Amino acid sequence: MKIYDMLIICLRNLWRRKGRTLLTVIGVVIGSCAVIVMISLGLGMNKAMDSMLSSWGDLTAVTIFNGNGSGMMFVTDDSHYSGNSNKEKPPLNDDALEMLKNIDHVSYVIPKITLSNEMVTLCSGRSDRYRLGWGEIYGVDFSMLEKMGYEIEEGAIPNEHNYKESIIYGNEITYNFRDTKKHGNASMTAKQQLPDGSFTKPFVEPVGGDFKIGINNTKKPNEDGSYPYGGRGYEYKLTGAAVLKQDPNWETPYSIFIDIDLAKEIIESYNRLNGVKKAKAPEYSQVKIVCENIDSVDAVQKAVEDMGFTASSMAQVRSQMQGELGVIQMILGGLAAISLLVAAISITNTMIMSIYERTREIGIMKVLGCFIGNIRLLFLMEAGMIGLLGGIIGTIISYIISFIMNTFAGSAFAQILGFGGDGGEVSIIPIWLVLLALGFSTVIGLISGYYPANRAVKISALEAIKNE
Amino acid sequence: MAFISVKNLRKVYKIGNEKVYALKKIDLDIERGEICCILGTSGSGKSTLLNMLAGLEKPTRGDIFINGTNVAKLSEKKLARFRQENTGFIFQSYNLISQFNALENVGMPLMFKGMPRSKRDKISAKMLKLVGLGSRMKHRPNQMSGGQQQRVGIARAFVAKPNVVFADEPTGNLDTKTTDEVMRLMVRMCRKYNITLILVTHDLEIAGYSDRIVHIIDGEITSIEKNESVYSPEDDEKKESGPDNNTENSEVSEQ
Numbered sequence: 194m195k196i197y198d199m200l201i202i203c204l205r206n207l208w209r210r211k212g213r214t215l216l217t218v219i220g221v222v223i224g225s226c227a228v229i230v231m232i233s234l235g236l237g238m239n240k241a242m243d244s245m246l247s248s249w250g251d252l253t254a255v256t257i258f259n260g261n262g263s264g265m266m267f268v269t270d271d272s273h274y275s276g277n278s279n280k281e282k283p284p285l286n287d288d289a290l291e292m293l294k295n296i297d298h299v300s301y302v303i304p305k306i307t308l309s310n311e312m313v314t315l316c317s318g319r320s321d322r323y324r325l326g327w328g329e330i331y332g333v334d335f336s337m338l339e340k341m342g343y344e345i346e347e348g349a350i351p352n353e354h355n356y357k358e359s360i361i362y363g364n365e366i367t368y369n370f371r372d373t374k375k376h377g378n379a380s381m382t383a384k385q386q387l388p389d390g391s392f393t394k395p396f397v398e399p400v401g402g403d404f405k406i407g408i409n410n411t412k413k414p415n416e417d418g419s420y421p422y423g424g425r426g427y428e429y430k431l432t433g434a435a436v437l438k439q440d441p442n443w444e445t446p447y448s449i450f451i452d453i454d455l456a457k458e459i460i461e462s463y464n465r466l467n468g469v470k471k472a473k474a475p476e477y478s479q480v481k482i483v484c485e486n487i488d489s490v491d492a493v494q495k496a497v498e499d500m501g502f503t504a505s506s507m508a509q510v511r512s513q514m515q516g517e518l519g520v521i522q523m524i525l526g527g528l529a530a531i532s533l534l535v536a537a538i539s540i541t542n543t544m545i546m547s548i549y550e551r552t553r554e555i556g557i558m559k560v561l562g563c564f565i566g567n568i569r570l571l572f573l574m575e576a577g578m579i580g581l582l583g584g585i586i587g588t589i590i591s592y593i594i595s596f597i598m599n600t601f602a603g604s605a606f607a608q609i610l611g612f613g614g615d616g617g618e619v620s621i622i623p624i625w626l627v628l629l630a631l632g633f634s635t636v637i638g639l640i641s642g643y644y645p646a647n648r649a650v651k652i653s654a655l656e657a658i659k660n661e
Numbered sequence: 662m663a664f665i666s667v668k669n670l671r672k673v674y675k676i677g678n679e680k681v682y683a684l685k686k687i688d689l690d691i692e693r694g695e696i697c698c699i700l701g702t703s704g705s706g707k708s709t710l711l712n713m714l715a716g717l718e719k720p721t722r723g724d725i726f727i728n729g730t731n732v733a734k735l736s737e738k739k740l741a742r743f744r745q746e747n748t749g750f751i752f753q754s755y756n757l758i759s760q761f762n763a764l765e766n767v768g769m770p771l772m773f774k775g776m777p778r779s780k781r782d783k784i785s786a787k788m789l790k791l792v793g794l795g796s797r798m799k800h801r802p803n804q805m806s807g808g809q810q811q812r813v814g815i816a817r818a819f820v821a822k823p824n825v826v827f828a829d830e831p832t833g834n835l836d837t838k839t840t841d842e843v844m845r846l847m848v849r850m851c852r853k854y855n856i857t858l859i860l861v862t863h864d865l866e867i868a869g870y871s872d873r874i875v876h877i878i879d880g881e882i883t884s885i886e887k888n889e890s891v892y893s894p895e896d897d898e899k900k901e902s903g904p905d906n907n908t909e910n911s912e913v914s915e916q
Contacts, residue, residue: 195772195777197778198772198778205760206760209760557752557758558769558773560717560744560750561744561769561770561773562741562742562743562746562748562770562773563773564738564742564773565737565738565741566738653717654717655712655717
């Protein structure tokens, strides 16, 4: 028997019992709709999670925080921070940097040196009138600024001859300069928007202004607890070069950047001034390792940790959150699967009824020489067709539901699901999901039709010649 | 060996602990092209015999050779192939498929053989014209009279040019006049293509159309008589002799 003929017969039989076919198809439509919508919600959640994580930090980055070197300690949640504190940590110096660069799948590394407020004093104006109250000064490679994703709000990245004479500010930190000639509120400025839309000006000129970094003498603190600073050979004159835009990770607004080589010199001077005896080569306080892609992050992090460093990455957070989301998705998927199971049972039921009705017809076909394989295939086709039809209609309806959710209920759903309604898509239906749904509903149909089809095959040809 | 050879055939049904002998011991030879009538009352075992000849039931004992093939020993799949190539079937209640039109019903055996649609439609149409239903090709069974339906059934039985056609009370649901027409048609088709016809009936009248009548009572053949005054299509031609005596191709008058 030709496949074409079987297809025609199968469609005719479905058409002959339109009402019943329709009801069965509706069952599959509901089931496949439930599955598609649930999975699409899961995908939406994943995407929302990824965009949320990437707003916290680069997903392809592994960051090493140096615990025993100079600079400040980072207090981190343990779950974000896989420490192997028992191990002696190697120094995070230039040699280490070279090794990190050679790990597979590492695109580039961005070292950072932190100069704490204890080590240096940053000031500006005549006789150092304006002094930085609080703020981290970071030594970074100025040529890497763009790769780090920092954008300029005002001014320009200095050219390489001026690296050591330049200083770059975050867009909030300049308000941390205090006027030492005044007291109380008058010694400070706060960033406020004026009626004309512009902002209040800080005491200092972040672009073009002159600044000075003085090294603190921590051996002889002043009466008020601050340190005397500067003096011949312990002062560095700088010019304000640029102000950075606020980055999505909130790294820049309260940061100040100087060139990494200058930062190293400053640390050496500090050690000299304060008589730090066991002065070693300067260590980096933090190294950001950028991987080629998100999938290589785990391997790179593993390699870094094997070298003895303490590293953290968003991938860890991500996989943990994914696990949590996975549980939610499994519950949703399970509910959807139940409705599909009900649909499958209704297909089986429909097919069995159809076979009862067609007992005589099946017998006639056998007497006329139809292969039993063809009869089986005929019924499997019918069941598969119900599944496929349900899958197609279900997909169309799912797209409509998805559209409605994204358009009208996007933020509400997002809030329910715990991700801030950032206007992103709640429900995502990629093409593979469509194909999967169609394939799956067809297979469900075939499986449901298997038992009835075998029943049909077993009907005796004698049934046909029994006289009514 | 004869074209159809039944040897030592027995069929026993078990009903509870009791054995019912539907067929006790049947030996029968039928030649190619013969029209053989199996005549018996209801419960005589004539239908059981037919079912076994057609391979619809397995005998308890014995062999059935049709054209050299032992039908009783064929597997389900080989049986289907055997039916496609060798047998046609005419039923008492026509057994047409209700959602198929006449043309599609006639083409069914060809469809099961895997013949493409255009080719089998051509053959089926020719066959329908032959049985006098050239103008009813697109009609569904429920749009036709009993006689017309049975003619579709006959066309379906003969369409694949089988070696043997089985007919189980083919006129049981028809009135006398139509019975006569249908019987003549069947005989004419058999003679035309030299096809063996095995006819099961309880009606002596119908038996008159056959070459040989096998009387069967309580599962045993009691007598086999040769029918001397057998109907032949030439009789019709002699009676209706006129300028055109090709009744075969002209449409038979309908009731």
